[in-house]
Amino acid sequence: MVKHLVFAVPGDIATPTGGYAYDRRMIAELKQLGWRVDLIDLGDGFPWPDHATRASARMRLLTTTAGCSIVVDGLALGVLPEAAAQVAGRNPLTALVHHPLALEMGVSPGQAEALRASEKAALAVVQRVIVTSATTARLIASEYDVPSERISVARPGSDPARLRQGSRDSTVRLLSVGAVVPRKGYEILIAALATLIELPWRLTIAGDRTRDLHAVAQLDSEIARHGLGDRIATLGAVSAEQLAALYAEADLFVLASHFEGYGMAYAEAIAHGLPVIGTTSGAIPETVPPDAGLLVPAGNVSAFASALRQAVGDDGLRDRMASASRAAAARLPTWRQSAEVFARALEPLT
CATH class of the missing domain: 3.40.50.2000 (Glycogen Phosphorylase B;)
Structure with missing residues (x-):
């Protein structure tokens, strides 16, 4: 039987950042591993969505097929704790945390505290948390009270790359x-x-x-x-x-x-x-x-x-x-190896 997954991201998945690049590649690799992956755009403006975007994101998540496993990028999930609680009651829900929202630079202490409380509440209701490093896993366990057995580390993969040639002059x-x-x-x-x-x-x-x-x-x-x-x-x-x-x-x-x-x-x-x-x-x-x-x-x-x-x-x-x-x-994981780790984290929920 084909394993079915809904992958929800905030805004355009083609956005040129490392987080979106990870999402794009993981979706592609999961499909190569035989998964059916449906993509949902939760809207723009995260992690500070307006009321309309927040309501729309909630409805998009709640209209997925009941029982289907859902992965939500943490940039959105961290500020949707109420929606996460509703969705987790009808769908296996996994949070993909690239890094805690409160650790983003350029936010005030008050904003950071609000983000930390919101993300902690959202992570409390999900069945699984996937992070991209052991460091983030330790942060999520120690500062967000997520039991370590619910956390999986799926590091970003690497493609074979042309080795640097360097400059040809003294600069x-x-x-x-x-x-x-x-x-x-x-x-x-x-x-x-x-x-x-x-x-x-x-x-x-x-x-x-x-x-x-x-x-x-x-x-x-x-x-x-x-x-x-x-x-x-x-x-x-x-x-x-x-x-x-x-x-x-x-x-x-x-x-x-x-x-x-x-x-x-x-x-x-x-x-x-x-x-x-x-x-x-x-x-x-x-x-x-x-x-x-x-x-x-x-x-x-x-x-x-x-x-x-x-x-x-x-x-x-x-x-x-x-x-x-x-x-x-030579020791970096390939994207296929990373996707296999990602898939193993989801399989008990599928």
Whole structure:
């Protein structure tokens, strides 16, 4: 018998972020494994939907076939606790948590507390929680009171990737990948690079510039304030082909994230054999082995600048980290392996 699953996401699943990329790929892989997967769009504006969107999302979930297993992306489920309680009474319900909503940057303490309470209430009624890292699993268990036996870890997968070729001259090509939102720490990266003016580097930032216009304006302002416009290219969202080419041409991956529930861009950098400069926040140390990168505390400009200075100024260090990165790439799970873990978590509910 074909296993049937409803996968509910907030808004357009083609949105260029790591979370949506995970959802897209997991749906595709589950279909390859023989599942029938129906997609539901719960509407835009999450995690701050208006009343009409909230009501519409509730109705879309409640009109699914009774008894059919439903997976809801946590960006929506975390702010729909009442709907989750109703749905869980008629359908096996699984929450897919990329990272807790309250840990997103750019929210006030009051908003963070409201998100934490809402998500905790929603997670209390679901039968299963799937997360993308062991770090997030520990957070969900310790801070949201979800029993560990109800949590499964299905890490994002990786595709075979062309190993980096690097630059062909004396300029060190830096690559940063991620939507321009406060959590990605671009203000830390720019402030750190401003202290390395005398070194030969160029930075390319590839990431959606439509999600947070205030963060985009702040990034552009900081680049201009430090006089770095001729050394930093901000491309916005790029195609998969363009992104693969950027990884292959880079010498060093750099991203100053304040928190990552997994950090798919870091894993992509490892898959391409790139050395990494990042932070120790969230699940990043799970993805980036100590010898493949330099990880420093999040939000620390001087520490990030010091790591950049070491890596930009030392070809041998970059080569050693790249070698370790290539070795780590072989240990990353494939998307098929990740989907098999995902499927095993759902099978008891189907």
